Amino acid sequence: MSTRTVTMSVNGEQRRAEVEDRTLLIHFLREQLNLTGPHIGCETSHCGACTVDLNGVSVKSCTVLAVQCEGAEVLTVEGLAEGGVLHAVQEGFHQQHGLQCGFCTPGMLVRSYRLLQDNPDPTEEEIRAGISGNLCRCTGYQNIVKAIQYAAKRLKEAQSVSA
Amino acid sequence: MIPAGFDYHAPDSVAEALRLLDELDDAKLLAGGHSLLPMMKLRFAQPAHLVDLGRIPGLSGIREEGDVVVIGAMTVENELIRSEIIRRRVPLLAEAAALIADPQVRNRGTIGGDIAHGDPGNDHPALAIALDAGFVLEGPGGRRPVKAEDFFLGTFMTELADNEILVEIRVPGLAPHTGQAYEKLKRKTGDWATAGAAVVITIEQGKVGAVRIGLTNLAPSALRAEAAEQALLGQPLSETTIEDAATRAAAICDPAEDLRGDRDYKLAMARQMVKRAIRKAAARCP
Ligand SMILES: Cc1cc2nc3c(=O)[nH]c(=O)nc-3n(C[C@H](O)[C@H](O)[C@H](O)COP(=O)(O)OP(=O)(O)OC[C@H]3O[C@@H](n4cnc5c(N)ncnc54)[C@H](O)[C@@H]3O)c2cc1C
Ligand code: FES
Ligand code: FES
Numbered sequence: 001m002s003t004r005t006v007t008m009s010v011n012g013e014q015r016r017a018e019v020e021d022r023t024l025l026i027h028f029l030r031e032q033l034n035l036t037g038p039h040i041g042c043e044t045s046h047c048g049a050c051t052v053d054l055n056g057v058s059v060k061s062c063t064v065l066a067v068q069c070e071g072a073e074v075l076t077v078e079g080l081a082e083g084g085v086l087h088a089v090q091e092g093f094h095q096q097h098g099l100q101c102g103f104c105t106p107g108m109l110v111r112s113y114r115l116l117q118d119n120p121d122p123t124e125e126e127i128r129a130g131i132s133g134n135l136c137r138c139t140g141y142q143n144i145v146k147a148i149q150y151a152a153k154r155l156k157e158a159q160s161v162s163a
Numbered sequence: 164m165i166p167a168g169f170d171y172h173a174p175d176s177v178a179e180a181l182r183l184l185d186e187l188d189d190a191k192l193l194a195g196g197h198s199l200l201p202m203m204k205l206r207f208a209q210p211a212h213l214v215d216l217g218r219i220p221g222l223s224g225i226r227e228e229g230d231v232v233v234i235g236a237m238t239v240e241n242e243l244i245r246s247e248i249i250r251r252r253v254p255l256l257a258e259a260a261a262l263i264a265d266p267q268v269r270n271r272g273t274i275g276g277d278i279a280h281g282d283p284g285n286d287h288p289a290l291a292i293a294l295d296a297g298f299v300l301e302g303p304g305g306r307r308p309v310k311a312e313d314f315f316l317g318t319f320m321t322e323l324a325d326n327e328i329l330v331e332i333r334v335p336g337l338a339p340h341t342g343q344a345y346e347k348l349k350r351k352t353g354d355w356a357t358a359g360a361a362v363v364i365t366i367e368q369g370k371v372g373a374v375r376i377g378l379t380n381l382a383p384s385a386l387r388a389e390a391a392e393q394a395l396l397g398q399p400l401s402e403t404t405i406e407d408a409a410t411r412a413a414a415i416c417d418p419a420e421d422l423r424g425d426r427d428y429k430l431a432m433a434r435q436m437v438k439r440a441i442r443k444a445a446a447r448c449p
Contacts, residue, residue: 021171133265
């Protein structure tokens with residue numbers, strides 16, 4: 001069974017590590033880099049708890065090999081806050097009660113982040129379609145949708161201030 | 164859940180990938196990995212080598228070549244949805260790709276992998292059949308074309324040889340007076356079809372001039388419903404001909420009973436999907 005060294009940028013930092021060829025990205029992040037934000041829910045590519053950003057798109061890290069990410073840029077929930085200040089999506093989930101048990105939350109946050117990067121002004125329907133690859137067993141999604149709407153508003157305000 | 168051990172290879176050309184396929188014992192191609200990796204985790208597949216197509220430049224992308232739209236095998240579903248060329252020339256593919264899996268999966272899953280996998284539950288096979296698409300397979304002896312309707316031989320069985328790579332999908336662009344539609348019944352986002360029907364229909368001077376019907380997840384492989392097409396050809400579209408087509412389509416189905424329903428239910432849904440797709444495609448004929 002072969003191993004190799006992979007190098008990728010994770011949350012803006014260059015990381016290098018030895019992995020088995022069969023190592024899944026989720027295990028690389030959690031067990032080798034100690035980034036336990038991305039969760040393992042179903043392990044069958046359905047729940048989205050393991051969602052991370054890979055080269056600017058949302059992926060399920062339980063269904064990507066670490067070796068496929070050589071040279072890639074990865075963002076996990078740990079990389080959202082900057083300088084101790086929560087990102088607007090994190091603030092939104094906090095303010096709008098977008099979580100209960102919190103298991104789905106890291107995946108939801110990273111997915112919401114990318115959704116708003118791609119579509120800064122989504123309709124409710126676009127939000128629901130956008131998070132359709134992330135399952136939540138607790139909230140009934142209502143407050144998650146509100147949290148994303150809150151974040152969209154916040155991001156727009158921030159943009160008009162800086163403009 | 165992790166796959167059994169294997170050696171990973173990342174060639175940077177099709178020629179190199181073909182050489183690896185030829186030299187290595189028990190090698191499998193890796194595209195988006197969203198069918199293969201789940202199967203490997205469950206030990207339904209346990210290849211000794213994975214040859215990743217992801218580092219080969221030129222295998223993904225969409226371009227027009229005269230009347231034909233050429234889609235690279237490594238093009239992911241979300242690129243199909245976003246592509247201006249696809250929306251204009253093959254709207255069926257943009258519409259149907261949005262019904263495949265979920266946003267994350269659509270960032271990884273490729274059209275080539277969806278076709279090459281030979282899963283009767285996958286949507287691209289029936290779409291390609293309805294669109295009269297052609298596949299380009301590259302092997303040690305060069306390239307050969309195969310028509311979509313001749314490619315799917317059974318569950319996980321296709322025309323693709325062990326030492327060949329699907330490199331291109333060639334789709335005729337939307338013809339004049341033609342409408343396209345896909346009707347897919349599914350229980351939830353990310354579910355495969357309980358029953359699906361793809362229809363491409365041309366209506367000229369009030370009569371059906373051409374029609375192709377592909378069926379998803381209703382038999383061991385995607386089907387072309389030729390007898391159903393015959394029920395429509397050369398006639399004005401009416402509720403009678405549509406009913407007749409639906410009956411003929413259901414007659415060639417052989418669905419497997421599973422959690423989505425028993426045989427009778429699936430046959431009833433096959434009829435419904437065929438009828439809805441014909442009506443929708445016809446309504447879209449300019
Ligand atoms: C949660 C979930 C829901 C899904 N829902 C749907 C759905 O509703 N409809 C649907 O159609 N699909 C669905 N899929 C399947 C998904 O679209 C897969 O991505 C697709 O079936 C395989 O494409 P891939 O690029 O991931 O291929 P891989 O998984 O990498 O490969 C699949 C097989 O094809 C072979 N292969 C891949 N590319 C080539 C090539 N270019 N030449 C020769 N052989 C090749 C591989 O060797 C392998 O045997 C779903 C998947 C998941 C995880
Ligand atoms: S753990 Fe990856 S999708 Fe559920
Ligand atoms: S908050 Fe519990 S699963 Fe979403």
